[in-house]
Amino acid sequence: MEYFYIILFQKILVVLFCVTLFRKIIRHMWSFLDIPKEPCRVLVTGATGQIGYALVPMIARGIMLGPDQPVILHMLDIEPAAEALNGVKMELIDAAFPLLKGVVATTDVVEACKDVNVAVMVGGFPRKEGMERKDVMSKNVSIYKAQASALEKHAAPNCKVLVVANPANTNALILKEFAPSVPAKNITCLTRLDHNRVMGQISERLKVHVSDVKNVIIWGNHSSTQYPDVNHATVTTSKGEKPVREAVADDNWLNTEFITTVQQRGAAIIKARKLSSALSAASSACDHIRDWVLGTPKGTWVSMGVYSDGSYGIPEGLIYSFPVTCEKGEWSIVKGLKVDEFSRAKMDATADELAEEKTLAYSCLN
Numbered sequence: 001m002e003y004f005y006i007i008l009f010q011k012i013l014v015v016l017f018c019v020t021l022f023r024k025i026i027r028h029m030w031s032f033l034d035i036p037k038e039p040c041r042v043l044v045t046g047a048t049g050q051i052g053y054a055l056v057p058m059i060a061r062g063i064m065l066g067p068d069q070p071v072i073l074h075m076l077d078i079e080p081a082a083e084a085l086n087g088v089k090m091e092l093i094d095a096a097f098p099l100l101k102g103v104v105a106t107t108d109v110v111e112a113c114k115d116v117n118v119a120v121m122v123g124g125f126p127r128k129e130g131m132e133r134k135d136v137m138s139k140n141v142s143i144y145k146a147q148a149s150a151l152e153k154h155a156a157p158n159c160k161v162l163v164v165a166n167p168a169n170t171n172a173l174i175l176k177e178f179a180p181s182v183p184a185k186n187i188t189c190l191t192r193l194d195h196n197r198v199m200g201q202i203s204e205r206l207k208v209h210v211s212d213v214k215n216v217i218i219w220g221n222h223s224s225t226q227y228p229d230v231n232h233a234t235v236t237t238s239k240g241e242k243p244v245r246e247a248v249a250d251d252n253w254l255n256t257e258f259i260t261t262v263q264q265r266g267a268a269i270i271k272a273r274k275l276s277s278a279l280s281a282a283s284s285a286c287d288h289i290r291d292w293v294l295g296t297p298k299g300t301w302v303s304m305g306v307y308s309d310g311s312y313g314i315p316e317g318l319i320y321s322f323p324v325t326c327e328k329g330e331w332s333i334v335k336g337l338k339v340d341e342f343s344r345a346k347m348d349a350t351a352d353e354l355a356e357e358k359t360l361a362y363s364c365l366n
Contacts, residue, residue: 039070039101041156043116045147046123047075047105048084050278051164055120055285056088060097064286065118065293072102076112077123109147113154118293120285121147121175124165137167137357138364144171145365148178155182160329162288163189164281168222169305169319170357176307176319185330188292189305191226191321193277193284194218197265198228201258202235206247212236213244217323218303219343220350221357226321227346228262230254232337255342296326301334312339312347318354 042059046052052075058064059071073092077085089105106112113119125139144163151159159182163172168189176187195218203210217229233244248254261268269277291302301323308314311322311333323334339347 037069039072040065040118041072041074041116043074043076043112043119043155045076045112045119045121046165048077048081048088049122050275051281051285052077052122053088054278054282055122056092057095057097058282058286060092060095060100062099063283064289066290067099070099070101072104073100074104074106074112074114074116076106076109079107082107109150110154113147113150116151116155116159118289119151119155119159119161120289121161121163121171122165122285124171126166134360134364137170137360140165140167140171141174141361141364144174145178148175148182151175152179152181158183158329159186160289160292161187162285163187163305164285166222167357169321169354170361172305172319173317173358174361184307187307187319188288188331189222189319189321190281190285190288191218191222191303191305192288193281194222194226194228194262194265194321195303196280196284196287197262198230198233201261202230202233202244202248205253205258206235206237206244208235208237214300215323216244216303217301217337218321219347220321221354222305222321223350223353224263225350225353226263227343227350228259229343229346230258231340231343232323259346292326292331293329294326295328296324301325304331306331306333309333311335312337313344314347314351315355318351318358320351320354 044052044056047056056073056075059073062069065071075085075088085105089103092100092103104111125136125143151161161175163175165171172187172189176184195216198216199210199213202213213233213235216233219227219229230244234241235244235247237247245254266277288304296302303321304324305319305321306324308316308318308320310316314320324331325334
């Protein structure tokens with residue numbers, strides 16, 4: 001009987017050896033089959049503007065979709081910017097990006113949207129001196145209504161959309177309303193810039209690297225009512241991982257100056273450089289799409305403006321910033337986080353502003 005078990009054990013070892021060897025041979029053979037990925041078509045609207053100009057080389061370099069993903073850039077701008085748009089195209093060609101397999105530069109929204117897999121909506125109508133909020137909203141409703149129709153009819157199936165132009169949340173909502181066949185989960189807005197600003201402020205305060213801070217949250221609108229929340233965030237220090245609140249040890253600063261600094265950061269940058277934040281916005285747009293497509297690290301979440309499903313008592317029908325994790329090209333709202341009384345009030349206030357914006361936007365449609 002003992003001899004039988006010895007023979008059986010030997011046979012099992014031989015089988016395991018053969019399986020392991022076979023897998024190694026397959027991997028070795030596969031390495032010789034250098035099958036390139038199909039290019040991903042990425043649309044950038046408002047491509048000649050500051051953010052667009054900063055963004056397109058990042059995409060071409062692989063910062064958005066990874067170092068092994070070829071791209072074809074689709075750039076859209078208005079007719080008066082046609083010459084400048086051609087200039088951006090010339091620069092992209094001159095930069096000789098290995099991943100850049102083609103450039104479409106156009107003022108035709110249908111041509112721009114043709115077969116795109118990712119759409120980054122940077123173009124919008126900025127508020128000018130003397131303009132009322134409704135005037136700005138009316139202009140942007142018109143822009144996003146037209147672009148929604150083109151995306152719905154001409155973009156690739158399952159196209160992922162990121163709205164950057166302000167008011168980003170409401171522009172995304174308008175786009176969703178006029179592209180009903182595009183899944184709601186495929187339309188998002190950028191609050192990753194605010195998320196990254198929180199990480200930057202905390203890392204500066206604690207004198208740690210920004211990569212040591214994780215799981216901060218931006219709740220709500222990409223506006224001065226947004227709520228930067230560190231109640232669930234952690235920081236890695238020389239003594240191990242600890243809650244950010246514990247590490248900062250200053251609740252008064254976290255509940256006042258810190259929140260205001262993040263909320264007003266965009267205005268502070270405009271005051272300092274006489275121009276809006278373009279580099280950080282472009283970088284954050286890349287972060288947003290990269291994590292959405294390639295996934296968030298295990299145990300880590302990010303902030304994205306997404307269509308509310310009623311989580312955390314936020315009304316459905318708003319594009320609201322939540323903490324999300326991403327896997328296999330899909331985002332999911334992080335559930336079950338504790339919300340204290342202070343946070344509840346802040347979260348509701350920014351939701352109320354979004355509801356007001358929604359009402360204003362819909363009034364522009366009539």
